[in-house]
Amino acid sequence: MHELRTGLACFLLLNILAGMVRVIRGPTLTDRFIVAQLFGTTGVGVLVLLAADAGRDALRDVALVFALLAPVTVVAFVRFAVGNEANGASAASDEEPRP
Amino acid sequence: MTDVLLDGCLALCLPLLAWLVLRTESLSQAVVLFVAFGLLSALGWARLDAPDIALVEAAVGTGLTGALLMHTLSWTEETPPDVRARARRRPWALLATAALTLLLGWAVLALPADSPGLGPEVEARREDSGVKHPVTAVLLNFRGYDTLLEIAVLLVAALGARAVNPRSERASSDAAKDPLTGELFRMMTPALLLVAGYLVWVGDHGPGGAFQAGAILAGGGVVAILTSRMGTPRMSSLRVRWALLTGPLLFIGVGVAPLLSGRRLLELPEKLAGTLIFIVEMALTVTIAMVLLMFFPGTRPSRAGRGGER
Numbered sequence: 001m002h003e004l005r006t007g008l009a010c011f012l013l014l015n016i017l018a019g020m021v022r023v024i025r026g027p028t029l030t031d032r033f034i035v036a037q038l039f040g041t042t043g044v045g046v047l048v049l050l051a052a053d054a055g056r057d058a059l060r061d062v063a064l065v066f067a068l069l070a071p072v073t074v075v076a077f078v079r080f081a082v083g084n085e086a087n088g089a090s091a092a093s094d095e096e097p098r099p
Numbered sequence: 100m101t102d103v104l105l106d107g108c109l110a111l112c113l114p115l116l117a118w119l120v121l122r123t124e125s126l127s128q129a130v131v132l133f134v135a136f137g138l139l140s141a142l143g144w145a146r147l148d149a150p151d152i153a154l155v156e157a158a159v160g161t162g163l164t165g166a167l168l169m170h171t172l173s174w175t176e177e178t179p180p181d182v183r184a185r186a187r188r189r190p191w192a193l194l195a196t197a198a199l200t201l202l203l204g205w206a207v208l209a210l211p212a213d214s215p216g217l218g219p220e221v222e223a224r225r226e227d228s229g230v231k232h233p234v235t236a237v238l239l240n241f242r243g244y245d246t247l248l249e250i251a252v253l254l255v256a257a258l259g260a261r262a263v264n265p266r267s268e269r270a271s272s273d274a275a276k277d278p279l280t281g282e283l284f285r286m287m288t289p290a291l292l293l294v295a296g297y298l299v300w301v302g303d304h305g306p307g308g309a310f311q312a313g314a315i316l317a318g319g320g321v322v323a324i325l326t327s328r329m330g331t332p333r334m335s336s337l338r339v340r341w342a343l344l345t346g347p348l349l350f351i352g353v354g355v356a357p358l359l360s361g362r363r364l365l366e367l368p369e370k371l372a373g374t375l376i377f378i379v380e381m382a383l384t385v386t387i388a389m390v391l392l393m394f395f396p397g398t399r400p401s402r403a404g405r406g407g408e409r
Binding site: 007010014016035047050056059062065066070071076083 | 109119125
């Protein structure tokens with residue numbers, strides 16, 4: 001069972017590695033941010049898988065904290081992006097201005 | 100086999116992300132990458148069997164700091180330094196950093212592999228500390244002095260943050276009209292309160308404690324500030340001052356009280372230690388949450404007006 005769980009955690013981590021392509025290439029900041037949030041979701045999955053091992057219960061709390069604080073970052077990001085758009089700047093799409 | 104693959108993946112991702120954070124052309128990208136980096140480093144701590152550090156990293160390092168950095172972006176137009184050009188201009192700095200890295204790596208490798216450190220001593224005296232988790236026992240009983248001074252440092256940091264940016268805002272009434280954040284706030288608040296309380300309680304016998312709980316509480320406050328549901332905390336407000344001071348004052352009281360009965364400073368009576376630690380941690384949670392909230396500067400004036408019209 002332990003092998004299966006770490007295998008699955010590995011698979012999730014490889015997904016994060018694949019997501020790195022989007023993080024590096026962007027093109028817009030929003031793409032990068034959404035990938036970072038997806039990393040968060042995947043990371044919570046990995047933590048829950050690791051927490052199933054004996055004596056690792058505390059990792060479930062770590063996953064809980066991550067999941068709870070993720071929306072805070074989203075709200076901060078949206079405020080930042082909206083504020084920029086209203087300001088006429090295109091920092092939310094820092095490389096390619098969206099139509 | 101899979102364990103090695105998992106650790107290998109993490110070891111590959113972490114330096115890659117760290118490098119990406121440094122070399123981005125814009126600060127906003129750096130912040131987004133930093134959030135991803137924090138997540139992976141928490142996974143790294145989890146793999147290293149250090150759930151306490153993973154929890155702090157999740158709560159303070161990534162969750163709240165990510166939101167704080169993201170929010171602070173709207174206050175700055177600076178472009179980050181070009182690290183590559185800098186490295187070209189100052190090759191000796193690169194050499195010095197490489198030398199330091201090698202030195203640190205050598206120091207880690209030179210550590211005695213099977214030295215238990217102070218672990219057995221903590222384990223032997225844990226019965227007297229009033230809590231079951233060794234980390235909490237060290238932080239709030241054996242080395243309570245350090246934690247007390249740390250809280251004092253936090254207070255100074257909050258004062259510094261307010262000195263740099265003394266502006267504060269009042270709550271605005273049109274925030275209630277925003278259906279999305281309103282619903283989010285309503286759903287989040289009970290969960291945040293519950294988990295914050297849980298983290299203080301669990302600190303007795305597992306990873307948890309005032310810092311993590313404070314960060315969770317502050318997370319709710321941040322959402323309230325960002326959606327103008329709550330004004331930024333003002334130093335002039337008596338309630339804010341009390342929130343900032345309850346933790347340290349209670350801690351000092353608990354620390355000084357043993358002096359009256361002939362014991363030493365911060366020497367908690369064994370029977371009461373568990374209860375005292377719980378009460379102090381509860382008060383510290385409020386203080387830490389308030390200190391963390393003090394760092395949030397509110398919306399930037401020139402953008403706040405236009406941002407609200409949308």
